Amino acid sequence: MTIENQQLRGSKGWVTYRPELKVLDCTIRDGGLMNNHHFDEKLIHAVYEACDEAGVDYMEAGYKASKKIFSPEKFGAWKFCEEDDLRRMAGDKQRAVRISVMADAGRTNYHTDILPREKSAISLIRVAAYANQIPAAIDLIKDAHDKGYETTVNLMAISAIKDWELDEALESLASSPVGALYLVDSFGSLYSEQIAFLTQKYLKVARAAGKEVGIHTHDNLQLAYANTIEAIIQGANWADASMAGLGRGSGNCRMELLLSFLHNPKFRLRPVLSCVQEHVEPMREKLRWGFGIPYLVTGHLNLHPRAAMEFMEGANNRDIVKFYDATMEEE
Numbered sequence: 001m002t003i004e005n006q007q008l009r010g011s012k013g014w015v016t017y018r019p020e021l022k023v024l025d026c027t028i029r030d031g032g033l034m035n036n037h038h039f040d041e042k043l044i045h046a047v048y049e050a051c052d053e054a055g056v057d058y059m060e061a062g063y064k065a066s067k068k069i070f071s072p073e074k075f076g077a078w079k080f081c082e083e084d085d086l087r088r089m090a091g092d093k094q095r096a097v098r099i100s101v102m103a104d105a106g107r108t109n110y111h112t113d114i115l116p117r118e119k120s121a122i123s124l125i126r127v128a129a130y131a132n133q134i135p136a137a138i139d140l141i142k143d144a145h146d147k148g149y150e151t152t153v154n155l156m157a158i159s160a161i162k163d164w165e166l167d168e169a170l171e172s173l174a175s176s177p178v179g180a181l182y183l184v185d186s187f188g189s190l191y192s193e194q195i196a197f198l199t200q201k202y203l204k205v206a207r208a209a210g211k212e213v214g215i216h217t218h219d220n221l222q223l224a225y226a227n228t229i230e231a232i233i234q235g236a237n238w239a240d241a242s243m244a245g246l247g248r249g250s251g252n253c254r255m256e257l258l259l260s261f262l263h264n265p266k267f268r269l270r271p272v273l274s275c276v277q278e279h280v281e282p283m284r285e286k287l288r289w290g291f292g293i294p295y296l297v298t299g300h301l302n303l304h305p306r307a308a309m310e311f312m313e314g315a316n317n318r319d320i321v322k323f324y325d326a327t328m329e330e331e
Contacts, residue, residue, distance in 0.1 A: 018264075021237050021238075022237060023240075024057060024058040024059075024239070024241075025051045025060060025240075025255060026216070026240050026241070026242050027047050027242040030246070030251075031242060031246035031247055034248060036075045037077070045091070046279045049275075050271040054255075054269070054271040056267070057098065058097065058098050059099060060102060061081050061089065062101060063104065063108075065107055065108060066107055066113070067080060069107055080113075081101045081122075099123055099124070100122070100124040103127055103144070104127075105129035105130075108140065110140050114144060116148060117148030117149050125150070126152050126154060126182075127141050127151065127154070128153075131155065131165045138172065141177060141178045151177065153180075154184045155184060159185065159186070159187055160186075174208070180212040180237070181202050181206050181211060181213055181214070182213070183195070183202050183213060183215050185216070185224075186218065188221055188298075188305070189220065190227060192226055192227055195234075199231045199235065203236075213231075213236045214236055215227070215238070216252070218299075219251050219290070219291055219295075220291075220296055220298060224251070227253075241257075243272055243276050244256070246280055249289065249295050249298075250290060250295035250296075250299070251289045251290050251291070255272050256272050294312055294320060297320075297324050301327065303327070311323050
């Protein structure tokens, strides 16, 4: 870790931590991709409470999606994150944890659906965009910034674009008022050496513009935790994680692992473990997130996991060789 890290005496000797690092919980937002965001309020409130008690900086409640594109009859409330739902989740008690939502470029009616900050329970707008959506993403970022929100941007599927496309996208995004540029391993295909190289690339652009870098990983190759650590060591100051790794397909970096690694005294592990035990793990049999060989195959081939997700939901989901052969034939 960098020389500006502070040190404290821990039970296992000297450990280091970076006090400026921020942790964002994406359990509900990323996990909602496994059930079309149909979570009951008891679970939502439990995750929010656990984040607050654990000292997590942000809890991402879901998306700000357009109801003209996504039907409320198919998708649950957390695909849209209406203010009434957010305020019911947060309750009347003053909390330290801040609420975040994700807004996909081209899929959000942000002019009307994202209110001015003083009228909203939301603190942070996270914009997600592919390289060919940069102009739309910048417009969304500017709108959220002008309304008073903190902003970050997730540049998606970077393992599937050319170096020059990534460089141009980062330069354009760095010229916007966004607060942090997120390195996103969308397909769970990157190795630690690649994460180190890319984090340094992001940092060079971000620091020149007075911005920070974040990391969001998927566990197709069971490297989500290792890759998150690598990005933090390189200098990323925002880190995403989810409780028990709940997230799309193979899932994300596990919150319980990340908090254990950070050794920051502001974080507390027990509330997360309690939430995992009582609320998250009981959903595993139904939602079936987490590492599986079909997800390994798509990660290995640098493909979107949608085919693996469909296979896992099918009747012949134990025939992993057939899935491998079929996927290789399509390459």
